[in-house]
Amino acid sequence: MNIKIKSDCTDIDWNLVVEILKAVGMGYHEPEIHSKAFKNSQVVVFIFDDDKLIGFGRAISDGAYQAAIYDCAILPDYQGHKLGALIIDSILEKLKGYNILLYASPGKEGFYIKQGFSNMKTGMARFVNENKMRAKGFIE
Numbered sequence: 001m002n003i004k005i006k007s008d009c010t011d012i013d014w015n016l017v018v019e020i021l022k023a024v025g026m027g028y029h030e031p032e033i034h035s036k037a038f039k040n041s042q043v044v045v046f047i048f049d050d051d052k053l054i055g056f057g058r059a060i061s062d063g064a065y066q067a068a069i070y071d072c073a074i075l076p077d078y079q080g081h082k083l084g085a086l087i088i089d090s091i092l093e094k095l096k097g098y099n100i101l102l103y104a105s106p107g108k109e110g111f112y113i114k115q116g117f118s119n120m121k122t123g124m125a126r127f128v129n130e131n132k133m134r135a136k137g138f139i140e
Contacts, residue, residue, distance in 0.1 A: 003083070005090060006046040009039050016053045024073045026105060034071075042067065045090045047074070047083055054078045057087040059095060067095045069102040088115045106137035 014031035017038075021028035028034070038044050041058040048054060055074035061067035069091055074083050092100070092115075101120075104112050109119065127133040134140075 002050045004048040007044060009044055012046060020073050020075055023075055026073055043091050043094045045087050047087060055083055055087060057091055059091050065098055067098045067100045069100060084111060085115060
């Protein structure tokens with residue numbers, strides 16, 4: 001592998017972002033929606049193997065002390081090589097001193113615990129499609 005990290009949204013194929021999200025079983029939208037979300041984020045990280053997009057993540061923030069991480073994904077063939085940790089570490093490096101929230105896909109909590117995150121006792125959520133998120137195991 002020839003891993004490269006990119007921290008901006010120039011020349012990203014948003015169709016590939018959608019395909020990666022589909023491949024890992026995460027929620028996805030039209031490519032234009034992902035483009036807008038990433039471009040409006042404070043921190044973005046894209047991981048490439050040579051010129052092939054293989055993963056990404058992003059964080060939104062108030063720019064002072066709070067942030068939230070979203071859309072972290074690595075193609076299944078590349079999982080298990082610490083590339084997810086590379087994405088998280090790259091995001092965290094740019095958010096030193098911030099409280100950081102995220103929600104993990106059910107079954108992926110252990111990965112984030114290894115990255116220093118803890119389960120919250122008071123986390124709450126309000127989703128547009130509550131029934132879908134309940135069925136996927138995100139809410140009780």
